[in-house]
Amino acid sequence: MAFRQLGKYKHTIGYGISLAILLFILKWLQFRFVIIDHALEIYIGAIAVIFTALGIWLALKLARPKIETVVVEKEVYITPANDFATNDEELARLGLSKRELEVLQLIAEGLSNQEIAARLYVSLNTIKTHSSRIFEKLDVKRRTQAIEKAKRLNLIP
Amino acid sequence: MAFRQLGKYKHTIGYGISLAILLFILKWLQFRFVIIDHALEIYIGAIAVIFTALGIWLALKLARPKIETVVVEKEVYITPANDFATNDEELARLGLSKRELEVLQLIAEGLSNQEIAARLYVSLNTIKTHSSRIFEKLDVKRRTQAIEKAKRLNLIP
């Protein structure tokens, strides 16, 4: 709108009005009193000072602030907690069967052989057999070594 | 020195000189030609414009540029791969001693009690004692459970 645009030239208008007023005052004084010629310098000096001030004021108002962008790096730690992916390649290479992997996981969870047997509805002997096979394929001597190696090789989470 | 100080008011001096010169020119023109009265406004207008410009120039020179700082946060994702940090809080809470933690770590590495004893230059009985104390404090029944819990609680890597 016309009013909106007006706001944009606010300072320019202010400047123009100041000038007009000053000229009017000067004209008025000229007609009211006989101005002595050597007083002209005084008026001009006053005008110069006033409009210099006005110019300064304008400059400060119109000057665009210099925008400086500061990038702050914020460190975000990613915990790959739920992002485990079985190393299928290694699994295939070692030749662990699905059942064997299942038993291995339960071993790593801290279950005893008897507890694993109960969990999988098989006999203790079956679990012992699977354990032996697992140790063989992983080339380890005991369950703790099997756990350590399986985690290292990303066979279990 | 006097010359050094002078540099500081460089612009002020320039402004003063401009004013003096202008007055001189005006005076000179006044004496050379009979100035028509209605032309006074023109001169004053010119003066106003010139000194406004001068003011603007002064402001830009003297005024410090306004700097507006915008802070942008950039997220940098860091995977703490080799950055295991022992959960000291949990350690203190559970009351595990330095030796006990040491033994726990070796258990998790897959060493047998006898092997740990040899590693730490102590007897098998000592390791068995430490194990029992560890299981007690972690409230677990066997080494595999101790390993699982210690890793979960970030007591060991």
Add this chain to the structure above:
DNA sequence: ATACCGTTCATGCTTTCGGGTGATTTTTGC
């Protein structure tokens, strides 16, 4: 029909682990 693999199960035996009990020595904190 045969061979192979995975799964399950059994038995006997050995080794390792884990609990209980007790003691001594060293270190730490007040």
Add this chain to the structure above:
DNA sequence: GCAAAAATCACCCGAAAGCATGAACGGTAT
């Protein structure tokens, strides 16, 4: 200096794990 905690060690014993050997069954490929 003293009390408490930590570290170390011993012995006894049952539980659990691990090894060796063997067998049966079902599914799949040749």
